[in-house]
Amino acid sequence: MDRGIKEGETPPFSWPEGATALSTAITARPAVAEDSPLSCCVGTGGYSSRYAMSVGCAVKANNRLSFNAGGSYVFGGQADYRSGSLSNVAGRAGLIFKLGNIQTSNNNHEQLKSRLDAVQDANRTTRNKIRRLKQGTNL
Numbered sequence: 001m002d003r004g005i006k007e008g009e010t011p012p013f014s015w016p017e018g019a020t021a022l023s024t025a026i027t028a029r030p031a032v033a034e035d036s037p038l039s040c041c042v043g044t045g046g047y048s049s050r051y052a053m054s055v056g057c058a059v060k061a062n063n064r065l066s067f068n069a070g071g072s073y074v075f076g077g078q079a080d081y082r083s084g085s086l087s088n089v090a091g092r093a094g095l096i097f098k099l100g101n102i103q104t105s106n107n108n109h110e111q112l113k114s115r116l117d118a119v120q121d122a123n124r125t126t127r128n129k130i131r132r133l134k135q136g137t138n139l
Helices: 017-028 106-137
Strands: 039-048 052-058 065-074 078-081 085-086 087-099
Touching: 017 085, 085 106
Parallel strands: none
Antiparallel strands: 039 052, 052 065, 065 087, 078 085
16 A cells, blocks of 8 residues: 655654654753853753754843753654655744843842841940940940
């Protein structure tokens, strides 16, 4: 029975594995660099008998703007189908623009609170010293 598949072509039911492997691998990349100016990633993905690898980076331009880009490669070559072929690479690029009020991180808040507590302790100590000095001189 002729299904329209020429010799050397991959049957149409086998190329979704490659596309799914590409998609799975590319999702491992960072979308935004949260706590550093640059984040990079290597990821992998697979589906059925096809496996893919991805690489990508995200760059934090400022508090509101980030860029990300990357690509993935499926192992095992291109899939031939009818008069053409399906590529074994995929790429992605994105831009993230934050809108509205930007929340500060809890870590930064905790550091500031710790420093404030230290300054308040030092202030109490200084006031106690001044009070004792005044009492000693009967001011």
